[in-house]
Amino acid sequence: MNHPVFPPDKLAKVKELITHYPEGKQKSAILPILHIAQDNFGGWLSTETMDYVAEILNILPVEVYEVATFYSMCNVKPVGKYVFEVCQTGPCMINGSEEIIQYIKDTLHINVGETTNDGLFTLKTVECLGACGYAPMMQLGKFYREHLTKGKVDAIIEECKKTAATNN
Amino acid sequence: MGRKLLFENVQVEGIRGYDVYRREGGYRSVEKALGEMTPDQVTDEVKKSGLRGRGGAGFPTGMKWSFIAKPEGVPRHLVCNADESEPGTFKDRYLMEFLPHLLIEGLIVSSYALGSHVTYIYVRGEYSWVIDILETAIGEAKANGWLGNNILDKGFDLEIYVHRGAGAYICGEETALLESLEGKRGLPRIKPPFPAVKGVWDRPTVVNNVETLAAVVPIILIGGEEYSKIGVGKSTGTKLISACGNINKPGVYEIDMTISVEDFVYSDEYCGGIPKGKKMKACIPGGSSVPILPANLLLKTAKGEKRLMNYESLSDGGFVKGSMLGSGGFIVLDEDQCVVKHTLTLARFYHHESCGQCSPCREGTGWMEKILRNIDTGKGKMSDIDLLWDIQRRIEGNTICPLGDAAAWPVAAAIRHFRDEFEWHVLNPEESQKRNYGLAHYADPLEPAVAAV
Numbered sequence: 001m002n003h004p005v006f007p008p009d010k011l012a013k014v015k016e017l018i019t020h021y022p023e024g025k026q027k028s029a030i031l032p033i034l035h036i037a038q039d040n041f042g043g044w045l046s047t048e049t050m051d052y053v054a055e056i057l058n059i060l061p062v063e064v065y066e067v068a069t070f071y072s073m074c075n076v077k078p079v080g081k082y083v084f085e086v087c088q089t090g091p092c093m094i095n096g097s098e099e100i101i102q103y104i105k106d107t108l109h110i111n112v113g114e115t116t117n118d119g120l121f122t123l124k125t126v127e128c129l130g131a132c133g134y135a136p137m138m139q140l141g142k143f144y145r146e147h148l149t150k151g152k153v154d155a156i157i158e159e160c161k162k163t164a165a166t167n168n
Numbered sequence: 169m170g171r172k173l174l175f176e177n178v179q180v181e182g183i184r185g186y187d188v189y190r191r192e193g194g195y196r197s198v199e200k201a202l203g204e205m206t207p208d209q210v211t212d213e214v215k216k217s218g219l220r221g222r223g224g225a226g227f228p229t230g231m232k233w234s235f236i237a238k239p240e241g242v243p244r245h246l247v248c249n250a251d252e253s254e255p256g257t258f259k260d261r262y263l264m265e266f267l268p269h270l271l272i273e274g275l276i277v278s279s280y281a282l283g284s285h286v287t288y289i290y291v292r293g294e295y296s297w298v299i300d301i302l303e304t305a306i307g308e309a310k311a312n313g314w315l316g317n318n319i320l321d322k323g324f325d326l327e328i329y330v331h332r333g334a335g336a337y338i339c340g341e342e343t344a345l346l347e348s349l350e351g352k353r354g355l356p357r358i359k360p361p362f363p364a365v366k367g368v369w370d371r372p373t374v375v376n377n378v379e380t381l382a383a384v385v386p387i388i389l390i391g392g393e394e395y396s397k398i399g400v401g402k403s404t405g406t407k408l409i410s411a412c413g414n415i416n417k418p419g420v421y422e423i424d425m426t427i428s429v430e431d432f433v434y435s436d437e438y439c440g441g442i443p444k445g446k447k448m449k450a451c452i453p454g455g456s457s458v459p460i461l462p463a464n465l466l467l468k469t470a471k472g473e474k475r476l477m478n479y480e481s482l483s484d485g486g487f488v489k490g491s492m493l494g495s496g497g498f499i500v501l502d503e504d505q506c507v508v509k510h511t512l513t514l515a516r517f518y519h520h521e522s523c524g525q526c527s528p529c530r531e532g533t534g535w536m537e538k539i540l541r542n543i544d545t546g547k548g549k550m551s552d553i554d555l556l557w558d559i560q561r562r563i564e565g566n567t568i569c570p571l572g573d574a575a576a577w578p579v580a581a582a583i584r585h586f587r588d589e590f591e592w593h594v595l596n597p598e599e600s601q602k603r604n605y606g607l608a609h610y611a612d613p614l615e616p617a618v619a620a621v
């Protein structure tokens with residue numbers, strides 16, 4: 001079997017997570033573990049990754065596929081290094097999320113759901129992220145970027161390009 | 169200024185950390201509850217307080233707690249609902265981000281009352297930095313003896329774990345949340361059995377909102393009776409309102425439920441009025457699932473009375489002339505906003521979030537989105553408005569969980585109150601692509617309804 005393997009510290013974290021649930025109910029740890037897996041293995045969940053999680057939890061692979069395809073944060077297809085998840089629900093729309101989405105499309109030359117050719121950026125639209133008072137906004141990795149303007153979007157793109165360049 | 173029970177110390181520097189929180193009197197409710205009260209006495213205080221669930225439905229918390237089954241030898245669980253995904257709602261995030269120890273304190277006291285030795289906080293997956301804050305706070309609480317075995321030498325054991333969700337509004341519905349906590353798809357369960365009898369892993373479970381559980385702290389400190397005197401009628405205590413949309417000061421406010429909607433919108437203490445001197449056109453006062461109201465009906469009830477920011481007053485007039493306090497997600501639309509378009513974004517939201525188990529919800533939400541998109545883009549027909557009305561009626565009440573109703577109500581209310589705006593879109597397909605219908609008569613003073621003789 002050719003599958004990814006968690007580094008020791010992550011594996012320890014995964015084992016610790018499983019202890020949060022009663023004996024025999026280890027399947028409960030699936031979402032927290034899928035988050036760790038996604039963060040570790042390229043930002044998405046390949047079949048191999050999901051099979052590996054199934055093995056760790058001692059459940060059938062199909063049980064993992066079933067769950068991963070239900071939750072919007074689980075990427076079952078590859079994504080760019082930086083995923084712009086822009087909220088488009090009512091309160092954000094009122095505050096100009098449409099213009100922000102259009103601006104990102106124009107600047108990166110991609111449509112919603114697409115990734116730039118260099119593999120750096122993916123644009124997604126998402127529904128309310130609980131930041132309605134700080135709209136328009138997007139999620140980028142672990143954090144929210146709020147009160148977006150075109151200028152801020154430019155700055156974020158630059159910042160991502162810089163980090164990508166220093167990490168390579 | 170209204171009395172603050174939750175946010176009293178929110179501005180104190182360093183309150184997120186344990187030392188400052190404790191210095192400011194934190195964890196005294198745990199000392200009081202574990203030291204002087206039995207679990208049933210804690211539940212009694214919560215009953216006396218009149219506290220109603222802050223997650224949206226407003227069910228009395230003390231009563232909910234007293235329903236929990238206590239079969240011999242079966243563990244019970246408290247689960248804190250921090251899935252917060254109702255559009256317009258961002259109060260729980262604020263509370264957890266700035267006062268994590270307040271939530272933990274409330275969880276300890278509530279777990280003691282319910283006999284839960286392992287309590288979970290189910291947090292929406294996107295709030296990942298909030299999860300770190302909570303985990304740090306849990307670590308601090310544990311290091312200082314507030315969690316673990318034999319807390320305060322009183323023989324009570326408790327662990328609190330954060331469980332990270334992964335993006336699904338439906339997991340805020342309590343039975344879907346429990347399925348998700350079991351590691352499955354978030355498909356709501358048919359009730360009965362109720363979670364209080366068979367919840368997570370078939371064990372008796374109570375699910376409560378973040379704000380509800382935090383409110384247990386002041387209830388224990390000042391006593392249920394004192395708490396019940398704050399507010400009015402069955403709206404006791406204080407409520408967190410997250411305000412957004414076209415207002416000068418979006419944010420999270422703790423209000424005393426006696427203030428008027430008008431004061432809330434226009435006073436500088438709260439929303440600070442509408443930007444650029446514009447007029448308010450409409451408002452959804454309690455999160456996207458509750459009926460939208462035109463400005464005139466928001467500020468005054470159909471009887472011509474001032475509307476107040478509480479459960480009873482906001483629902484005065486029922487669904488025809490009123491709305492609901494719901495989750496406290498207060499969304500304001502100014503004169504430049506288009507109600508059709510706003511409703512379309514909500515229909516799309518519910519379509520996206522429907523779990524697909526019931527056909528009226530799965531199919532109906534999709535149809536509503538499609539029809540609303542047609543009307544919004546100038547491709548609608550007059551008959552579409554009646555069709556929309558018909559579809560929402562067929563969803564309401566015909567589904568496993570309340571998401572179906574939550575999807576139907578906003579559409580029903582938008583048509584009920586803003587029908588002329590919908591008709592204008594249909595009759596003016598080209599013009600409607602260039603400008604919005606505007607304020608129209610939606611802020612005009614209402615003729616007070618005359619009682620039928």
Ligand SMILES: Cc1cc2nc3c(=O)[nH]c(=O)nc-3n(C[C@H](O)[C@H](O)[C@H](O)COP(=O)(O)O)c2cc1C
Pocket residue numbers: 220221222223224225226227229249250251252253254337338339340341342343375376377378380381569570571574
């Ligand atoms: C579709 C749907 C989504 C919900 N989302 C939430 C939520 O995000 N947070 C919450 O506390 N309650 C939510 N609820 C309400 C819960 O089902 C439940 O009533 C609540 O957590 C009970 O806590 P409370 O009594 O303290 O309010 C939702 C209900 C439905 C039908």
Ligand code: SF4
Pocket residue numbers: 338355356521522523524525526527529530567568569570571572
């Ligand atoms: S009403 Fe909708 S969300 Fe609720 S169970 Fe049925 S299909 Fe799922």
Ligand code: FES
Pocket residue numbers: 087088089090091092093127128129130131132135137255256257
């Ligand atoms: S509508 Fe965008 S964060 Fe709520």
